[in-house]
Amino acid sequence: MKFFADTADIADIRDLAETGLIDGVTTNPSLIHKSGRDFIEVTREICGIVDGPVSAEVVALDHETMMKEAEKLRKIADNVCIKVPLTLDGLKTCRALTDDGTMVNVTLCFSANQALLAAKAGATFVSPFVGRHDDNGFDGMQLISDIRLIYDNYDFETEILVASVRHATHVLEAAKIGADVMTAPPKVIRGLVNHVLTDKGIEGFLKDWDSSGQSIL
Secondary structure: OEEEEEOOOHHHHHHHHHHOOOOEEEOOHHHHHHHOOOHHHHHHHHHHHOOOOEEEEOOOOOHHHHHHHHHHHOOOOOOEEEEEEOOHHHHHHHHHHHHOOOOEEEEEEOOHHHHHHHHHOOOOEEEEEHHHHHHOOOOHHHHHHHHHHHHHHHOOOOEEEEEOOOOHHHHHHHHHHOOOEEEEOHHHHHHOOOOHHHHHHHHHHHHHHHHHOOOOO
16 A cells, blocks of 8 residues: 655655655645645645655636646646546546546545546546544445445546545555555654554663673674
């Protein structure tokens, strides 16, 4: 499963990129606003840090303006992935862009039927929001499972990009289901390494090593 960082924080992206653990980045208007920086400028910088897809979201709601915004965004770098909302105009834009060879991430997916439409529109990625789904009394992971089944039934090439990931269990369950990608805040990605028994094991090894009086260097 590929890991994308869901952030517009350059320091976090650079740090995670150096670990070799992330394969791309997702941004949205809220994350860009939080960064306090110019949208085009920060997107260009992110594209220079990671080799994989960097999702940059249009803000228009009509197809014609979405296409104009997408045209400007995809000129930023070759690895820009245009993010569009899961609406009829968004799907129309998705088809036009993918037919032209542009990566497209169809976002704000909350049903398997919506994911089916995204795949039929040729989306590179579809982003079901599991955390928000859970927040509203639904089962986010059941949504991922349903999408996986439908995509496998018809050999759709659209990749399932699990979004709104809140914790390590979301990552684990998405991987078990067979999601293609998950995007999460840097804090969640870093937290995957934590385990109390790992900490205890390191503590014990270091204690014994100190007692040996030896040094590797």
